[in-house]
Amino acid sequence: MPEQSAFDRAIATHESGPHTRTGEFTDDWLIGHAVNGGVALAMAGSALAAELGGTGHPDPFVISAYYLAASSPGPVTVHTETVRTGRQVATGEVSLWQDGPEGEPVQKVRALATYGSLDSLPDDVRTAAEPPPMPGPEDCTKALDAPAEAIRGVNILHQLDLRIDPATAGWAVGRPSGRGQLRGWLRMPDGREPDPYLLLMAVDAMPPVAFDLGVTGWAPTVELTAHVRARPAPGWLQIVTSSRNLAGGFLEEDADVWDSTGRLVAQARQLARVPG
Amino acid sequence: MPEQSAFDRAIATHESGPHTRTGEFTDDWLIGHAVNGGVALAMAGSALAAELGGTGHPDPFVISAYYLAASSPGPVTVHTETVRTGRQVATGEVSLWQDGPEGEPVQKVRALATYGSLDSLPDDVRTAAEPPPMPGPEDCTKALDAPAEAIRGVNILHQLDLRIDPATAGWAVGRPSGRGQLRGWLRMPDGREPDPYLLLMAVDAMPPVAFDLGVTGWAPTVELTAHVRARPAPGWLQIVTSSRNLAGGFLEEDADVWDSTGRLVAQARQLARVPG
Numbered sequence: 001m002p003e004q005s006a007f008d009r010a011i012a013t014h015e016s017g018p019h020t021r022t023g024e025f026t027d028d029w030l031i032g033h034a035v036n037g038g039v040a041l042a043m044a045g046s047a048l049a050a051e052l053g054g055t056g057h058p059d060p061f062v063i064s065a066y067y068l069a070a071s072s073p074g075p076v077t078v079h080t081e082t083v084r085t086g087r088q089v090a091t092g093e094v095s096l097w098q099d100g101p102e103g104e105p106v107q108k109v110r111a112l113a114t115y116g117s118l119d120s121l122p123d124d125v126r127t128a129a130e131p132p133p134m135p136g137p138e139d140c141t142k143a144l145d146a147p148a149e150a151i152r153g154v155n156i157l158h159q160l161d162l163r164i165d166p167a168t169a170g171w172a173v174g175r176p177s178g179r180g181q182l183r184g185w186l187r188m189p190d191g192r193e194p195d196p197y198l199l200l201m202a203v204d205a206m207p208p209v210a211f212d213l214g215v216t217g218w219a220p221t222v223e224l225t226a227h228v229r230a231r232p233a234p235g236w237l238q239i240v241t242s243s244r245n246l247a248g249g250f251l252e253e254d255a256d257v258w259d260s261t262g263r264l265v266a267q268a269r270q271l272a273r274v275p276g
Numbered sequence: 277m278p279e280q281s282a283f284d285r286a287i288a289t290h291e292s293g294p295h296t297r298t299g300e301f302t303d304d305w306l307i308g309h310a311v312n313g314g315v316a317l318a319m320a321g322s323a324l325a326a327e328l329g330g331t332g333h334p335d336p337f338v339i340s341a342y343y344l345a346a347s348s349p350g351p352v353t354v355h356t357e358t359v360r361t362g363r364q365v366a367t368g369e370v371s372l373w374q375d376g377p378e379g380e381p382v383q384k385v386r387a388l389a390t391y392g393s394l395d396s397l398p399d400d401v402r403t404a405a406e407p408p409p410m411p412g413p414e415d416c417t418k419a420l421d422a423p424a425e426a427i428r429g430v431n432i433l434h435q436l437d438l439r440i441d442p443a444t445a446g447w448a449v450g451r452p453s454g455r456g457q458l459r460g461w462l463r464m465p466d467g468r469e470p471d472p473y474l475l476l477m478a479v480d481a482m483p484p485v486a487f488d489l490g491v492t493g494w495a496p497t498v499e500l501t502a503h504v505r506a507r508p509a510p511g512w513l514q515i516v517t518s519s520r521n522l523a524g525g526f527l528e529e530d531a532d533v534w535d536s537t538g539r540l541v542a543q544a545r546q547l548a549r550v551p552g
Contacts, residue, residue: 061526062499062547064340066367066388068360083386084344089498091342091386110359110367112342112388114498121524126489127456129520180403213402222365222390223338225501227528227547229521244405245505245540248397250337252503252543264521267528269545271338271390271503273364 005192006159007201011043013050013078021047021078025071025098030155034070037221037270038204039156040096041065042197043076044111048094051080052115057090059196063113064225071108074098089116118196118231131238131258134165137185141165143207146172160205161189171211180213180243182206185236194232194259202237203255203268209241210251210274217275219251224270226255235260249274281468282435283477287319289326289354297323297354301347301374306431310346313497314480315432316372317341318473319352320387324370327356328391333366335472339389340501347384350374365392394472394507407514407534410441413461417441419483422448436481437465447487456489456519458482461512470508470535478513479531479544485517486527486550493551495527500546502531511536525550 004012010029013021029039045060052058076096083091091114100106134140140163143151150172151157165183170176186202187194194202203226208219238258245252251274257266280288286305289297305315321336328334352372359367367390376382410416416439419427426448427433441459446452462478463470470478479502484495514534521528527550533542 064342064388064499064501066340066359066390068362068367083342084383086344091344093386107360110369110388112340112386112499114342118524121526124523124525126491126522126527127520128523215402223340223388223501225340225499225545227526229523229526229528244403245543246402247400247404247505247540248394249400250397250503250505251403252505264523267521267545269501269543 005188005190007188007192007198010039011046011197013043013047019051019080021050021080023076023078025073025076027073028155028159030073030153032153032218035072036156036204037067037224038201040071040109041204041224041226042200044078044094044096044109045113045200046197047078048080048092048113049115051082052090052092055085055090057115057117059115059118060200060228061089061114061116062225062227063111063200064223065109065111066223067109067221069106069108071096072098089114118228128264129256131262132183132240134183137163137236140185141169161187162205168212176212176214178213180209182209182212182241184239186239187236193234194237196228196231199228199232199257199266200226202239202257203266206239206241206255208272209243209253210246213243213246215274219272219274222271222273224268226266226268228266230263230265232259232265233261246274281464281466283464283468283474286315287322287473289319289323295327295356297326297356299352299354301349301352303349304431304435306349306429308429308494311348312432312480313343313500314477316347316385317480317500317502318476320354320370320372320385321389321476322473323354324356324368324389325391327358328366328368331361331366333391333393335391335394336476336504337365337390337392338501338503339387339476340499341385341387342499343385343497345382345384347372348374353381365390404540405532407538408459408516410459413439413512416461417445437463438481444488452488452490454489456485458485458488458517460515462515463512469510470513472504472507475504475508475533475542476502478515478533479542482515482517482531485519485529486522489519489522491550495548495550498547498549500544502542502544504542506539506541508535508541509537522550
């Protein structure tokens with residue numbers, strides 16, 4: 001049996017009661033003091049797959065997560081619920097809880113999701129956003145090579161091979177483009193290949209697109225919805241994030257993810273709070 | 277007291293127990309045999325506002341609805357729950373239920389949403405997608421003037437003053453552009469001005485963008501998430517819907533809504549099933 005990858009360990013949960021599972025967040029996936037929202041989403045999605053496992057609908061098609069409070073390193077209790085099981089899809093709900101300062105349960109994330117079988121979908125691709133022209137991974141900037149002050153406390157970067165198109169990396173040296181777009185490549189350094197759960201992490205793995213708009217500081221996610229549209233092929237993932245609407249203290253951030261065959265495999269949109 | 281508008285009557289609910297409200301769907305908002313998903317979303321959002329009313333967070337900022345089964349004309353029972361109340365926002369859950377053929381309760385829609393106060397947001401607009409150049413309402417095609425066979429059973433059109441940019445209306449006469457974009461104008465014929473709930477309906481009021489890709493038949497929504505970004509000004513709403521990914525039997529459909537001052541007031545994305 002192959003050793004479990006770092007990512008699979010990070011999102012693993014184990015049944016601990018009826019519709020209840022437990023997992024653990026570690027320091028490794030922190031951005032500042034909060035566990036990366038994509039990792040929390042992948043844990044929630046994976047736990048809900050276990051809940052819905054008997055329904056014949058194994059894969060997340062769409063998941064909407066509401067981030068109620070920052071997730072911290074430590075144990076996580078996961079509650080799952082089957083909302084409806086249909087012929088083609090099943091819908092469930094999942095919540096992640098951690099102990100608060102007095103030991104009281106605090107809900108960190110609640111999500112709704114619809115699952116189906118990616119392998120049962122017809123293979124037609126009628127339209128698909130093309131991946132943008134950009135340099136290959138070897139000609140992009142490793143996120144870990146960014147100036148130390150730009151990535152201090154961004155522990156998650158040590159878990160990823162994340163590379164940023166230099167044309168969209170000016171913000172790291174004080175020259176944001178103002179266009180509101182970041183482009184990058186992602187793979188796992190331990191060779192863990194993409195699957196739907198890695199996609200759920202990938203849609204929130206890029207630096208905040210607000211950086212490219214000249215906004216500094218992390219932008220906490222209020223809500224994130226991801227569509228998984230196909231099972232990704234092995235290899236690099238290509239990610240483009242963009243925003244068209246930074247206003248009123250919030251911004252919308254879209255993420256598109258292509259696999260190594262150039263197929264659009266995930267689309268996500270989040271509403272994030274802009275640091276004051 | 278002014279007479280209640282048709283739209284307000286359609287989405288009204290009344291408290292009938294703890295965290296329980298009742299409403300009624302009528303024939304007026306049908307598309308084929310199903311009540312329009314935007315009307316169901318607006319009813320859910322309005323009911324959840326009542327649940328969260330005491331929290332000081334009156335307006336929907338983001339709502340994600342999962343459509344479990346088609347909503348039908350008849351009574352609706354609405355269950356609401358406060359998930360978390362914070363200083364700046366509150367998050368809640370809402371579900372719409374109707375009786376099934378044997379009188380058993382059937383869940384039709386479940387949604388999560390975060391509310392806040394639109395009026396308390398700072399007025400900064402750092403980026404904003406501009407409305408596209410298109411003819412004014414007077415030079416667009418009234419949806420009700422479409423060929424009879426194209427709008428048979430689309431009762432909702434009689435409740436709206438919906439006008440389609442002729443450049444994106446070719447599908448109505450068998451000539452879809454293949455670009456996957458529709459542009460239109462919306463206002464309520466009885467003068468009911470836009471507010472956040474009308475925006476929740478507006479993001480699902482246009483014909484399916486799949487029509488412009490040459491796909492006929494209605495595309496049932498699996499999930500729809502809407503961001504309300506500002507309180508809309510009185511007057512026409514300008515709506516653009518688009519899709520970049522029709523594949524595997526599903527399509528993503530994005531909707532952007534601008535108010536009469538040209539401000540982007542709502543953004544929405546849905547995952548819909550493509551008619552086989």
